Amino acid sequence: MVGANGHVLLADTDGRLQQAQVPVDLLLTAVHFVDSSRGWAVGHDGVILHSQDGGLSWSKQLDGNTINQLMTTWAEAEVSRLEAASAAAPDDEALSSALDNALFALDDVKAGSEPGPSRPLLDIWFRDAQRGWAVGAYGIVLHTDDGGQTWKYLASLDNPDRLHLNTVLGLGDGSLLVAGEGGRLYRSEDDGASWGPIQTQTEASLYKLLDWQQGQRVLALGFGGTLLSSADSGRNWQSLSLPVKASLYGGSELTNGSLLLAGQGGVLLYSQDGQNFNTWQGPSKSTWMNVAEVVPGQLALVGRDGLHKLPLAEITERLQ
Incomplete structure (x- = not known):
């Protein structure tokens, strides 16, 4: 369990609680383990923590300052690439528009970096001990393929309004789903290199993705009793009717199915x-x-x- 002020609590089968050794006192928002030993947690200020001993102790792999650097490096490279392309084709209106967008993105990244490490991360998921993804506020998507030793900023998801991305989940067929503010749902079949937006017919913010019955169904939980269900690995979704309008934030499959x-x-x-x-x-x-x-x-x-x-x-x- 993770929560406010850097709290990470472990409970054994007898109900005894233990506070883990944690190097931060920030709000932690999500945790994911790939086996009984190796896990990751994310939280505010862009922090990513890693444990190799079942959650007893944690070390910091990333924070918002480094995320700021990753985003700045990406934005500067994008501006340079488009400036060169526009110089070679000065009459190309599409390139000119893309350059304007890249310059705006660079200014936006610099402005967002001024307060310091203010890049809240909201969820994390690992496919195995090496490949993982984290998502967060203002459209942040991060990826690692070396267990979190290094992280990459992914800008391939079409989210021009930088809406918050609240949850990420990988499925058994290798696809990856991300959901968030305003009913946004995205699906990738290439580990996040490219994303396809999904039509959900809802503008309610989605807070959690759940894999149910070993991938036979995927659920998206959200604001005001929103519950979406997919039977084809997130390609198509239907809205389910619920007896209450309470916002839904989490859930799990029980041992009885x-x-x-x-x-x-x-x-x-x-x-x-x-x-x-x-x-x-x-x-x-x-x-x-x-x-x-x-x-x-x-x-x-x-x-x-x-x-x-x-x-x-x-x-x-x-x-x-």
Whole structure:
């Protein structure tokens, strides 16, 4: 579990909690492990942390200052490339327009770098111990192919308004999905070198992508009870109707194959088929950010009130 002030908490199967050794005191927003030892976490100020011991201790791989440098290097190279191309073809209006956009992007990057490392990262996902992607505010996409020792800034995603990118997920067929503000959804089949925008027919911000039933279904959770479902690895999506309009922030597949989603106002949504959902709401109205089944039948909920443990039976017996 990761959260405010650099907190990284580990819970064993007996419920005992331990605070990890963390080199920052920033808000951490997401964590992902590829095996029982190696994991990464991201957060504000563009920080990326790495653990090689199951989350007991963490080291910093990247921060917003380095992201600023990566973005500046990219923008300056893009301006130089387009200046040379425009000089060779001065009557090419498309090149002239692209150069104007590149100059604006360079100015924008420089302005965004002035406050320092203010590049919040919001999610991270690794395909294996080497290849990973992180996304964040203002359209940031980062990629590593060496376990995070070095990172590259990806500018291939068409997001001229620099809308926030909230979540990233890779699928079993090798494709990569990114979703974010304003209902934006993107899909890549070449590790992020190029992206295709997806029509979702929603402008609701999307906060989390979930892989369900080993890739048979992909879900996108979002604002105001938005839930999108795809049965073809994210190429096409349909909107699912829910019994509540609470914003959804996280969820997981349980050991019995059912689905549990967590969200605003203490709402949990339970489904056995991914189509029909029942609502559970406890006495607290505090927002849940995520839920996990730590052992069969025992849930861990995390949110604004910290960590809460709950038997799954308490939910299934009181469904509405």
